[in-house]
Amino acid sequence: MDFQDAVAYAKREAATLKAEGCDVVIALSHTLDPKNVAAQVDGVDLWLCGHEHIELSESVTTPDGSKTYVSESGHYLNSVGLIDLNCTMDEDGSVHVDYEKTSVDYEAAQNYPKDASVTAVLDTIKAENETALNRVIGTSPVELDGVWEHIRIGQTNLGNVITDAYLLATGADIAFENAGGIRASIAAGTVTYGDVINVSPYGNYVVTKKLTGAQIKEMLESSLTIQKNCIVANDSGEWDAWPNDSGSYLQVGGIIVRFDPAQPAGARVLSVQKDGQELDDTKEYTVAVNNYLAGSDSYPQLANAAEIGEYSCCEELLIQFFEQGSDAVTASAAKQNMIQTTKETVKPEQPSVPVTPSVPEQPSKEQPKAVKTEVKKEQVSGTKTSVKSPKTADSNELFCWMILLLLSGGAGSICLVQGNKR
Incomplete structure (x- = not known):
């Protein structure tokens, strides 16, 4: 796929169409700031735009002094923009276009009579797709949340x-999926090809790259900052409050991340474990993502890394995962990959002490005293804050009495005695 400069492309195509004798040129645009694009292009009479989810009806001046009309009609078919073009031709053959736009809400638009020729085309397309879209590819015992x-x-x-589907197909260590790449939920029960297409409609494919443990933690820190901003927006109830990069929040697979949103940016990730082991900052791990996320400005660590593998389209890998059976879906759905906790609860792992070592080691002269801590309740990431859980014991502490019995035969044992808990 070759993505060209939008302004340069529009200039070239508009000039070509005018040269071919077109009196009126209409551009379909899906871009950020369409007025700015339109103001740089001569020869386009009308721009029908999308992407910004706004109402827009405005004329702008192009470089040669002409006027062009830019229109956008909200989002999600809440309204439909109807535009009448009134064209007049001067004696010299120049065509002038006047615009009259009417916005109609979705319900009112249903009352407009259907165009028979358009309906026939749509019916043909639907019939061709029906067989493929209704093909059963598996089942899900639970509703899969893509809200x-x-x-x-x-x-x-x-x-x-x-993310587990990406891991299955690629054999990667870790997988990420940007929230913006997930476009629908899947209801419990039979899962069809159409359900999967609704979730992943873009035709993106999966790639793998190598990243160090330190780079992966940096990505997670960026994702947690995005998440925090999204939670604020969600709590506000205002659609405009959502950050522009909300779709860059990461869904993760292959690792367990413990984090504390109360910590400052850059210090929210408390622990990242792969197969029970903390990620090594200097070790490289194979990461699977869709090709859109692979070049994301939000994650330069990922964008700047070399691509080492390419795989099938995202929806095909998801289908392969469902084809394993419902047990695989159940196990995946139940995982807790992102765990919100507090900094105090994440302790370094202590080396285990064998109960009956074959050769007893000499115990240290002073044993560390038990430290009282308040246990915070861990929870899956969300908008709720961590709360204190009830203490599990009185003031009893764990007393470890290590008694080395030196016998004539050289045998020894270690005895662990623990105070009673409620």
Whole structure:
């Protein structure tokens, strides 16, 4: 795929169409700041735009002094923009276009009579797609959550399934999926090809790259900052409050991340474990992502890394995962990959002490005293804050009495005695 400069492309195509004798040129645009694009291009009479989810009806001046009309009609078919073009031709053959736009809400638009020729085309397309879209590819015992807001404020079970699908297909150590790449939920029960297409409609494919443990933690820190901003927006109830990069929040697979959102940016990730072991900052890990996320400005660590593998389209890998059976879906959906906790609860692992070592080691002269800590309740990431859980014991502490019995035969044993707990 070759992505060209939008302005240069529009200039070239508009000039070509005018040279071919077109009197009126209409551009279909899906871009940020369409007025700015339109103001740089001569020869286009009308721009029908999308992407910004706004109402826009405005004329702008192009470089040669002409006027062009820029229109955008909201989002999600809440309204439909109807534009009448009134064209007049001067004696010299120049065509002038006047515009009259009417906005109609979705319900009112249903009352407009259907155009028979358009309906026939749509019916043909639907019939051709019906067989493929209704093909059963598996089942899900639970609803898989792909709600727009939910996947931007925390890990969901659908995020688990998607990233596990990438891991299954690639053999990678870790997988990420950007929230913006998930476009629908999947209901419990039979899962069809159409359900999967609704989740992943873009035709992106999966790639793998190598990143160090330190780079992966940096990515997670960036994702947690995005999540925090999204939670604020969600709590506000204002659509405009959502950050522009909300879709860059990461759903994760292959690792367990413990984090504390109360910590300052850069210090929120408390622990990242792969197969029970903390990530090594200097070790390289294979990471699987969709090709859109692979070049994301939000994650330069990923964008700057070399691509080492390419795989099938995201929806095909998801289908392969469902084809394993419902047990695999159940296990994946139940995982807790992102765990919100507090800094105090994450302790370094202590080396285990064998109960009956074959050769007893000399115990240290002073044993460390037990430290009282308040246990905080861990929870899956979301909008709720951590709360204190009830203490599990009185003031009793864990007393470890290590008694080395030196016998004539050289045998020894270690005895562990623990205070009673409620």
